[in-house]
Amino acid sequence: xxxxxxxxAPVMTGIAAMxxxxxxxxTDSARVHAEEWKEAFDACLREHPxxxxxxxxxxxxxxxxxxxxxxxxxxxGAAAFLHARxxxxxxxxxxxxxxxxxxxxxAALKDGMFTRRIxxxxxxxxxxxxRLLKALRSAGIPMAAASSSHHARDVLEGAGLLDYFVTLVxxxxxxxxxxxxxxxxxLFLEAAGRLGVEPAHAAVAEDALAGVEAGRRGGFGLxxxxxxxxxxxxxxxxxxxxxDLVVNDLADLLRAxxxxxRAxxxxxRAxxxxxRAxATDDRAxxxxxxxxRAxxxxGKE
Numbered sequence: 001x002x003x004x005x006x007x008x009a010p011v012m013t014g015i016a017a018m019x020x021x022x023x024x025x026x027t028d029s030a031r032v033h034a035e036e037w038k039e040a041f042d043a044c045l046r047e048h049p050x051x052x053x054x055x056x057x058x059x060x061x062x063x064x065x066x067x068x069x070x071x072x073x074x075x076x077g078a079a080a081f082l083h084a085r086x087x088x089x090x091x092x093x094x095x096x097x098x099x100x101x102x103x104x105x106x107a108a109l110k111d112g113m114f115t116r117r118i119x120x121x122x123x124x125x126x127x128x129x130x131r132l133l134k135a136l137r138s139a140g141i142p143m144a145a146a147s148s149s150h151h152a153r154d155v156l157e158g159a160g161l162l163d164y165f166v167t168l169v170x171x172x173x174x175x176x177x178x179x180x181x182x183x184x185x186x187l188f189l190e191a192a193g194r195l196g197v198e199p200a201h202a203a204v205a206e207d208a209l210a211g212v213e214a215g216r217r218g219g220f221g222l223x224x225x226x227x228x229x230x231x232x233x234x235x236x237x238x239x240x241x242x243x244d245l246v247v248n249d250l251a252d253l254l255r256a257x258x259x260x261x262r263a264x265x266x267x268x269r270a271x272x273x274x275x276r277a278x279a280t281d282d283r284a285x286x287x288x289x290x291x292x293r294a295x296x297x298x299g300k301e
Contacts, residue, residue, distance in 0.1 A: 006139035009253050011245065015222060017197035018136060019188050020165075021071070022147040024207035025226050025250070026133075027123045027159045029151075030070070033114060034061040037069055040110035041081060044100040048087050055085045062229075071208030073148045073171060073181045078107040114151065118158060125159040128251030133164045135254055142166045144191035148174060148181055167194040182210040183241075185218030192220075205250060209241040216242025226250065 003012040024030030041059035049056045059065075059081065068084060069077035079091065082103050092102025098109035136143055143165050145156060150171035156162040169191045173179075179186040185199075192202050203222035204215035215223035225243030227235045235246045247253065 003255070007135045007255050008139065009255055011222065012203070012253055014201065015141065015203045016201040017142045017144070017192065017195040018203045018205065019144045019146050019191045019195075019220075020204075021206045021208065021211050022145055022152045022155055023149060024070075024228055025205050026129045026145070026161055027125050027155055029118070029123045029155050030207065030228070032117060032123065033149075034065040034069075036110050036113045036117065037061070037065060037077070037081075039113060040100075040106050043109070044082065044087060044089070044106045045085070047100045048089050050086045051088065052086060066209070066234075071148065071182050071206075071210040073174070074107045074111060074150070075104065076181055078110070079103050082106065111150075115154075118151065118154060122158045123155050125161055126249065128249035130161070132250040132253055133161065137164060142195045142197070144169065144195050146187045146191040147171065148187065167191060169194070182208065183213035183217060185214040188214055188218050188220065192218075206243075207238075209237055212238050212242040214242075224250075224253065 003010055003015070006012075008015075020026055022029070023033055038059045038061045041064075045056065045058065064081060068081040072080065075094070082089065089100070089106075090102050092104035094104055096102050096104040096108060098112050099105040100109065133143065144167045145152060145161075145165045146169045148171050149155070152170035153162065153168060153172075156165070156168065162168070169179075169187055173190075174181070174187055177190065179190060181187070188204055189199060192199050195202070199219045200221045202220055203224060204211075204218075204220045205224040205226055206212045206215060207226040207228055212223050212225045223242055223244045225235070225238030225241075225246040227238060227246050227248055230248055238246050
């Protein structure tokens, strides 16, 4: 049975399994992560301003989040941003209490705020992501979730998505197994291995630059960049870091409705004027990814 016959876009032909990042791909939790990072980082910058006044400015929940934090393990993201701003605090240790006097303390401060927020308010899944998960399950294509976040299980459970996945490789599993963080492909390769599928026959969906690079380095047959910002720059950056194609929404990986299909429901809106065309395969046209550039952003946690 071909991909269109299974309700999937032609670009999904030959895909035997799919691995999903969580934050920003399946759920709107990336926005929440960015907001809590801003609160924690700004508190630290107020208490410990950089000596260089050019670096003494608030955390940007859009640009700084994508550049330094997105997709990385929590400790790595905190260190990347605070070191870049030359904040005069030590790295500290994982046992540091939440606060602003060490990099580890700032990471713990953010973690506590995020945990409280998702427990109080939950996390909403993206409707288009749910539609794709349902189509993949109906087609018998196994799925894995892979995230460097220690909150991934809580987020998936809160969004009602956990049961779609054969396996979850989260921050806790990554730490237990000693897996390197993105852009290293170890997290995704572990997920594909648990699904019993070679990476070349699997797809990866990611919204972080480091994540799409990890998919490319891991040799996955299809690397999908999810551009929730819907900007020319983010789409270009995702392609340059390894995305075979970039979509605004995972529902773009579904077959376009034919004339005999049912009328669209509330979650099935037609693409608007600012949407990209549904997924087309541009693997032959992407720019090569080199290993000697500065690490791309990698971690929501």
